């Protein structure tokens with residue numbers, strides 16, 4: 001697979017030189033490789049093909065319509081958490097029997113729409129939500145399949161802001177409350193409680209945690225079946241990590257599948273997964289131009305035209321993204337902080353990085369920016385959002401045009 005690679009001293013996305021993309025579309029620019037995207041989707045679909053599994057891509061990771069359309073064409077479904085994500089998925093051609101709706105607080109409008117459409121599952125996180133679903137389904141006289149999201153109290157090693165499986169977090173229903181919540185819809189005419197769900201966190205690098213969650217849910221599903229609840233589906237959420245740093249090894253999708261399937265084998269439960277980052281993370285980079293460099297005593301800064309509003313992960317989670325010069329050059333190295341133009345000390349893309357004499361006008365790219373890059377971007381400091389391009393072989397498609405300055409106040413009165 002080619003993806004992003006170095007050829008004759010210059011980086012390419014598939015058959016297109018990143019430098020050419022900068023010339024044509026300007027920077028900052030998000031660039032995606034269709035090949036990487038397709039490969040990740042196929043790995044998911046193939047690795048689980050021997051077991052009844054729905055792979056519902058977590059739309060929040062990247063919801064550009066063209067990216068979604070590709071992902072759904074490859075055969076994935078969607079995990080959505082808002083009406084906006086639901087409508088994006090529908091507009092991009094998702095098949096409704098592969099849509100699950102997660103989220104800790106859904107509005108009446110969102111539930112109404114999901115029930116009218118008859119999506120595959122509403123993943124419910126509280127008794128108040130289940131009561132509301134009951135009311136709406138009765139008013140509409142429409143069936144809806146629900147799963148209850150369990151908070152399994154599993155401590156995963158990841159950034160605390162993206163760990164979701166502990167009682168201290170707002171997510172899910174503690175397992176000991178499961179039965180009393182389920183009683184709300186036991187034997188209900190329209191609400192079919194037939195699934196259990198969980199999502200223990202994101203950027204998880206240990207397969208043990210997924211295996212533990214799978215075992216907990218399978219045990220719980222059997223227990224609920226014994227008590228007369230017709231459970232037939234288990235949704236394990238997303239969370240598989242990717243390698244952001246050289247030397248950091250992420251589990252492969254195939255090994256992830258093996259560790260889950262060994263728990264599910266010989267059970268009667270359909271499996272649902274909601275991967276986000278592991279589908280799109282490595283498929284995208286953020287291309288940026290160096291505006292200039294400066295030195296403060298013993299601190300060196302490389303100021304680039306991308307900023308925290310374009311990619312907030314470094315600033316929000318102290319997340320590490322590799323930063324690579326588009327053109328390799330032999331020059332003395334400096335230790336430098338790669339920072340954006342936004343007026344915040346936290347506006348950095350990478351701290352204490354080693355770069356060969358960075359200088360004004362040179363291009364850098366930030367790797368693994370395909371997930372939670374554009375979807376978490378903002379207009380802070382009144383900076384227009386980036387353009388996005390999708391590369392397939394030597395074909396380049398603009399999948400989001402650069403926002404204009406006038407569009408910044410488009411909705412204001």
Ligand code: LLP
Pocket residue numbers: 058061079102103162199201202203237238239240274275276277278313317371372376
């Ligand atoms: N399902 C549910 C219910 C979720 O809440 C999430 C992510 C996923 C699936 C997808 O997880 P993934 O496979 O991408 O790990 N903004 C953070 C990540 C937050 C994840 C929130 N939920 C980041 O940039 O690292």
